Amino acid sequence: MKTIRATIFLACALALTICTTTVSALDAADGGVMTQSMQAAITPAKALEMLKEGNKRFVSGTPVGVDYLAQVKKTAAGQYPFAAVVTCVDSRTQPEIIFDQGIGDMFVARVAGNFVNDDILGSLEFATKVSGARIILIMGHTECGAIKGACDDVELGLLTATLANINPAVAVVGKEDYSPTNSKNPKFVQAVADMNVKLTMQKLRDRSLVLRNMIDKGEIALVGAMYDITTGKTTFYE
Numbered sequence: 001m002k003t004i005r006a007t008i009f010l011a012c013a014l015a016l017t018i019c020t021t022t023v024s025a026l027d028a029a030d031g032g033v034m035t036q037s038m039q040a041a042i043t044p045a046k047a048l049e050m051l052k053e054g055n056k057r058f059v060s061g062t063p064v065g066v067d068y069l070a071q072v073k074k075t076a077a078g079q080y081p082f083a084a085v086v087t088c089v090d091s092r093t094q095p096e097i098i099f100d101q102g103i104g105d106m107f108v109a110r111v112a113g114n115f116v117n118d119d120i121l122g123s124l125e126f127a128t129k130v131s132g133a134r135i136i137l138i139m140g141h142t143e144c145g146a147i148k149g150a151c152d153d154v155e156l157g158l159l160t161a162t163l164a165n166i167n168p169a170v171a172v173v174g175k176e177d178y179s180p181t182n183s184k185n186p187k188f189v190q191a192v193a194d195m196n197v198k199l200t201m202q203k204l205r206d207r208s209l210v211l212r213n214m215i216d217k218g219e220i221a222l223v224g225a226m227y228d229i230t231t232g233k234t235t236f237y238e
């Protein structure tokens with residue numbers, strides 16, 4: 001009797017361990033990739049949890065390790081990413097690395113200052129409505145050169161128009177009690193970076209009917225975040 005009970009206990013413990021292990025952590029190391037059924041089983045809440053767990057593994061120096069070439073072969077016939085990330089072009093903010101993900105796990109749109117325009121919103125509609133990603137993460141980062149440039153009204157070729165997308169955040173935070181209101185004030189710069197993420201999330205909702213409907217129906221999550229380039233840690237706005 002004791003043996004049977006012990007066997008049942010062990011079986012339950014094993015099942016629980018398998019169920020609570022993240023999809024990526026389970027399969028990435030041996031070249032496993034996201035499949036259609038795995039993607040379908042991931043809720044928006046679970047997708048957020050997977051990003052959080054991946055960043056924890058990255059920060060603690062315990063990534064699952066990825067066999068990229070095996071993943072290339074396994075994703076050649078199709079992709080089923082669970083997340084879509086909008087972030088800066090900054091060389092220190094690579095989503096796949098800082099969330100410990102592999103090939104086929106996430107869509108990534110990158111532009112200086114991590115804002116959205118119609119091209120990026122259309123890409124996000126493709127990532128979610130067409131291709132099944134369960135979460136959109138808008139991720140800014142500390143010490144962002146684009147944010148600093150917008151704070152200082154930098155003008156340079158086509159970059160002037162790019163940075164203009166950050167001006168609404170500069171304007172909102174500029175009305176608060178900061179002095180000076182330029183890149184020499186780290187607190188002002190960070191407040192603009194935070195506001196830029198929030199306004200970008202708002203613009204996404206206002207501008208894309210497809211995405212707004214999916215968010216309101218609970219089909220996808222929209223989450224903001226700030227990546228700290230000094231620690232590797234991502235703070236999620238909740």
Ligand SMILES: [Zn+2]
Pocket residue numbers: 088089090112113141143144145146147
């Ligand atoms: Zn940046």
